[in-house]
Amino acid sequence: QVxxxxxxxxxxxxxxxxxxxxxxxxxxxxxxHMGWFRQAPxxxxxxxxxxxxxxxxxxxADSVKGRFTISRDNAKNTVDLQMxxxxxxxxxxxxxxxxxxxxxxxxxxxxxxxGTQVTVSS
Numbered sequence: 510q511v512x513x514x515x516x517x518x519x520x521x522x523x524x525x526x527x528x529x530x531x532x533x534x535x536x537x538x539x540x541x542h543m544g545w546f547r548q549a550p551x552x553x554x555x556x557x558x559x560x561x562x563x564x565x566x567x568x569x570a571d572s573v574k575g576r577f578t579i580s581r582d583n584a585k586n587t588v589d590l591q592m593x594x595x596x597x598x599x600x601x602x603x604x605x606x607x608x609x610x611x612x613x614x615x616x617x618x619x620x621x622x623x624g625t626q627v628t629v630s631s
Contacts, residue, residue, distance in 0.1 A: 511535045511607045511620045518603060518625030521595055525629070529590040531605030531622055539583040542611040544618060545590045547601035547627075556613040557603070558590060568613070573599075595629045602626050 517529040531543070544559040558569045558579040567579050576595075581588040588605060603625055606618035 511538060511541060513605050513607060513620055513622035515603065515605050515622040515625040518627045520628045520630065523596055523629055523631050525595050526591070526593045527595065527627060529592065529603055529605075529625060529627070531588045531590075533586045533588070533607065535586075538586040538607075541607040541609055541620075543579075543581060543588040544606045544608075544612070544615075545579060545588075545603060546606060546615050546618075547599075547603045548624075549601040552601075554604070554615045556615065559611055559613065560588060561611055566611070568611075570613075592627070595627075597629045597631045600627060600629050 512534040514532050542561050545557040546554050547557050548554040556570050560567050560579045560581050564581050576593050578591040605622045607620040608618040
């Protein structure tokens with residue numbers, strides 16, 4: 510079992526940067542693929558990025574490609590999301606998730622953090 514805690518959210522101006530971090534508990538962290546999702550008010554939770562268990566494979570939503578970077582450190586049980594060139598439409602609650610399958614769909618993920626708010630002002 511994996512427990513996830515996100516941090517690093519906040520308020521930033523458009524064009525700015527934030528780095529989100531997700532800390533995982535449990536000795537089996539390195540076995541899980543890790544995803545970042547986001548949910549804006551009134552909208553469905555959407556895929557942002559995913560990284561394979563080894564870190565060797567990453568995938569991004571088209572809306573964040575070239576601006577966001579996902580990374581992980583299996584020795585520290587963390588997965589990060591570096592967000593650059595932020596836009597007001599990136600405003601959402603960001604969640605990290607873990608599963609032993611790699612997927613773009615939030616329904617596929619078994620373990621979730623509580624979320625961290627990111628607000629981008631124009």
